[in-house]
Structure formats: C-alpha cells, structure tokens
Amino acid sequence: MSTEGLSQAQRKMREEGVPQTAIDVFTRYYDQLEQGVTGSIPEDTIEPYLDPQRLEDVRMDPFQAKEVFDKLVVINLNGGLGTSMGMDRAKSLLPVRDGKSFLELIVEQVLAARRATGARLPLLFMNSFRTQADTLEVLAKYPDLPVGDLPLDFLQNKEPKLRTDDLTPVDWKADPSLEWCPPGHGDLYTALQTSGVLQQLLDAGFRYASVSNSDNLGTIPNPVIASWFASSGAPYAAELCRRTPADRKGGHLAVRKADGRLILRDTAQTPPEEMDFFTDEHRHPFFHTNNLWFDLVKLDEVLKANDGVMPLPLIRNEKTVDPADKTSTPVYQIESAMGAAIEVFEGATAIVVGRDRFLPVKATSDLLLVRSDAYDLDDRRALVQRVETVPTVSLDAEHYKLIGDFDERFPAGVPSIREARSLSVEGDHVFGAGVIARGEARVTAEDPREIPDGTVIEG
Numbered sequence: 001m002s003t004e005g006l007s008q009a010q011r012k013m014r015e016e017g018v019p020q021t022a023i024d025v026f027t028r029y030y031d032q033l034e035q036g037v038t039g040s041i042p043e044d045t046i047e048p049y050l051d052p053q054r055l056e057d058v059r060m061d062p063f064q065a066k067e068v069f070d071k072l073v074v075i076n077l078n079g080g081l082g083t084s085m086g087m088d089r090a091k092s093l094l095p096v097r098d099g100k101s102f103l104e105l106i107v108e109q110v111l112a113a114r115r116a117t118g119a120r121l122p123l124l125f126m127n128s129f130r131t132q133a134d135t136l137e138v139l140a141k142y143p144d145l146p147v148g149d150l151p152l153d154f155l156q157n158k159e160p161k162l163r164t165d166d167l168t169p170v171d172w173k174a175d176p177s178l179e180w181c182p183p184g185h186g187d188l189y190t191a192l193q194t195s196g197v198l199q200q201l202l203d204a205g206f207r208y209a210s211v212s213n214s215d216n217l218g219t220i221p222n223p224v225i226a227s228w229f230a231s232s233g234a235p236y237a238a239e240l241c242r243r244t245p246a247d248r249k250g251g252h253l254a255v256r257k258a259d260g261r262l263i264l265r266d267t268a269q270t271p272p273e274e275m276d277f278f279t280d281e282h283r284h285p286f287f288h289t290n291n292l293w294f295d296l297v298k299l300d301e302v303l304k305a306n307d308g309v310m311p312l313p314l315i316r317n318e319k320t321v322d323p324a325d326k327t328s329t330p331v332y333q334i335e336s337a338m339g340a341a342i343e344v345f346e347g348a349t350a351i352v353v354g355r356d357r358f359l360p361v362k363a364t365s366d367l368l369l370v371r372s373d374a375y376d377l378d379d380r381r382a383l384v385q386r387v388e389t390v391p392t393v394s395l396d397a398e399h400y401k402l403i404g405d406f407d408e409r410f411p412a413g414v415p416s417i418r419e420a421r422s423l424s425v426e427g428d429h430v431f432g433a434g435v436i437a438r439g440e441a442r443v444t445a446e447d448p449r450e451i452p453d454g455t456v457i458e459g
C-alpha cells in the first residue's frame with residue numbers, strides 16, 4: 001500500500017471531520033484500488049437470476065400491513081446535483097408538476113400515506129455536503145413532516161478524489177470543493193450508523209426501511225410491499241422490473257456461482273468484451289431499480305460484525321477533478337453501490353414490481369415525459385400513467401441537454417404527447433403553447449426554429 005498517499009488522504013479526511021468509520025471504509029477500498037481491483041464481474045462467474053417473486057402475486061393481510069407500516073421509515077437518497085443536466089444544486093429541486101419539485105412531491109406523497117394509514121412513517125433524506133442546505137430550506141415549509149425527535153436528514157460522508165498517477169489526494173486550488181466527492185450511495189449504511197440515526201430509529205421502535213432515489217417519483221410508500229417484505233423474513237430485498245430493449249444499461253441481479261449468493265452487477269463491473277451478455281434482456285430479464293428494503297435490526301448486526309465497515313464491492317470511477325473540464329487532472333473516485341449489499345445479507349431476496357415504481361429522471365428527455373400529459377398526479381401525489389404505452393422521447397443533445405437550454409425552448413410548457421408513439425427533436429427549436437405531437441412525431445433541423453402555438457407535429 002502507498003503509505004504516503006493513504007496517510008495524506010486519511011489526514012485530509014480527519015481534518016475535515018469525517019468520522020473514523022468512514023475513514024476505515026475508505027482505507028479498505030484504497031487498499032483494493034492499489035492492488036488493481038476494478039470490481040469486474042465476468043459472465044462465467046455468475047448465473048442469471050430468472051425466477052423472482054412478482055408483486056402481482058402477493059396477497060396482503062390488512063392487519064399485518066398496518067402493523068408493519070407503522071414500523072417503516074422512508075429513506076430518500078438526495079445527494080445528486082444533476083450535473084449531467086447542467087445543475088449545481090440538488091437535482092430534486094427541479095420543478096416537475098404544478099410548480100412542485102421532486103422534493104416537494106416526495107414529501108406530499110409521504111404525508112398523504114400517513115393520512116391514509118395512520119402510520120408514523122418518518123421521511124429521512126441522505127444529503128451530500130452540496131445538497132443539505134437547499135434541501136432543509138425547502139423542508140422547513142412542512143412543519144408536520146418531523147416525527148418525534150428524528151432528524152429530517154443525515155449527511156453522506158465525503159472522501160478525497162485521488163490522482164490516477166500516484167493515488168495521492170488531488171489538489172485543485174481553482175475550486176477546493178472539487179477535491180472532494182461522495183463515496184457513492186453505498187455509503188448509506190455507514191452514514192446511517194456514523195450519524196447515530198440508525199440507533200435513533202431502533203430506539204424509537206422502527207424495524208424496516210424503504211429506500212429510493214429522489215429523482216424517482218414512482219416509489220410512493222406501499223403497504224403491500226412492506227407487508228410482503230416483513231412476512232418473507234428476509235433481511236434485505238431489491239425491487240426489480242422486467243427488462244426491455246430500452247433498459248440495457250441498467251444493472252441486474254445474478255447468482256454468484258462460488259457461493260450461491262445474489263449479487264448486483266452494474267455496467268462498470270462488466271468486462272467491455274462481455275457487454276453483449278450484460279445487455280441481453282433475455283439472458284438477464286430483470287433490471288435493478290435501486291429501490292431497496294432492509295431490516296434495521298439485521299443491518300445493525302451486520303455493521304457490528306464488520307466493525308462498521310459494510311463489505312461492499314469496489315467501483316473504481318475514472319473522472320477529471322473538474323467534471324466540466326475534461327483537460328483537468330484525471331482522478332479516481334472510490335465508490336460503492338448500495339444495491340450491492342444484497343450479497344452481504346444471508347437470505348436476501350427480490351421482487352418484481354410494475355414500471356409505475358420506476359420513473360427516474362436522468363436526462364431532459366425523461367423530464368419532458370414526467371412533465372407531459374402522458375402522466376397525471378392523483379390524490380396520493382403519485383404520477384399515474386394516462387396512456388397505454390409511454391412514448392419514447394429523443395431530444396437533440398446539443399440544444400436540450402442542459403436544463404437552462406431545455407426550459408428556454410419550452411417556455412410555455414412541453415408538448416402534448418398523449419397521442420404520440422414517439423417524439424424526436426433534431427436541431428434548435430423553441431416550442432409555443434399548446435403544441436401537439438401525434439404518432440411518430442418528428443421535428444427536423446430543417447424545420448422552422450419557432451414552432452407556433454397550437455402546431456400539430458406528425459411523422
């Protein structure tokens with residue numbers, strides 16, 4: 001191990017006030033990084049996972065569901081900045097429907113579930129050092145949100161980015177904050193423990209946790225899944241969806257041949273020459289949604305057995321220190337995926353859910369969809385699909401990738417797409433009010449830049 005590089009990184013973390021357990025986790029991964037571990041999972045080491053249980057087959061005992069629901073905490077991952085869309089603050093602050101942001105709608109979903117069930121149902125956000133202040137400012141508008149003495153958030157840990165040439169912490173005087181990164185959402189488990197929140201939840205009588213991303217409005221609190229999870233006796237479970245050709249990039253579960261454990265394999269863990277196996281929706285028919293359930297007592301036991309270090313596989317992420325400057329210093333970000341914890345828990349399982357629980361916004365094309373009339377908000381504050389098949393949307397990346405550019409080009413709102421099978425926009429165009437897309441709707445670079453009010457776009 002590079003004593004100097006590691007000691008510099010450890011010292012930098014201590015000076016920043018990072019908890020010792022998080023430094024121990026970083027040290028474990030640093031050792032693996034120096035040994036050349038990449039986290040690769042070759043196809044010949046796994047078997048496809050073919051027969052998980054389906055939510056549609058679950059039957060719920062209403063009395064048990066109510067009891068379980070009152071022991072459930074909802075955890076939302078809110079550390080992302082939406083940098084791929086040109087944002088520099090929490091992505092969850094983006095307006096989605098009726099002037100409400102992801103963050104506001106998630107809060108209202110939980111408050112609606114409380115009213116419907118009478119459950120305590122606390123909502124906790126895992127923020128990063130870049131998203132905490134903005135998030136708490138919005139949450140202050142909801143005085144009924146806190147439950148007892150529980151906080152509304154806990155902070156994801158931070159770690160130094162490492163130079164790829166010598167594995168020392170990178171120095172970037174132009175913006176020292178860019179010297180740091182979050183350790184991936186696998187830090188969830190460490191952050192729950194080091195913040196003291198895990199013990200607070202256990203002391204308050206909570207037993208189960210439901211976890212999802214803040215850019216996914218599909219994961220409304222669900223008593224049926226909660227009841228299924230509690231009845232299963234499993235310590236941990238993942239929600240899966242049936243794969244289509246459009247889902248080839250999503251991670252999937254597999255069975256590790258060496259020990260029969262369920263594991264998660266992401267794109268970054270697949271050898272490049274084996275991507276045809278990874279993207280084959282028939283060989284690996286379900287993708288991992290990053291919606292998780294776990295037993296808080298079992299999590300506490302696993303963490304204590306491992307001295308607080310959750311033994312997750314390493315993900316080595318190659319970046320530049322300034323993501324907006326591809327000529328800046330090349331760095332490694334040491335990360336782990338929270339879904340990879342499925343291999344840590346003996347008896348972990350999974351369940352196949354409907355696509356209504358997977359509505360992530362990773363690009364402005366996804367944002368157009370959730371803002372469109374293909375969806376409505378119901379009284380649960382859930383996005384409900386109003387078309388038989390959601391249209392595919394393709395926007396010219398040069399002109400629509402960044403959120404500022406996107407909003408400038410749809411000043412009166414996005415087009416109606418309820419009658420469309422697809423919408424493709426090539427070139428630079430500004431859309432007027434009341435534009436309607438039908439069938440295989442396409443706007444080409446040769447079409448007028450200004451799309452007038454009320455225009456009907458057809459293939």
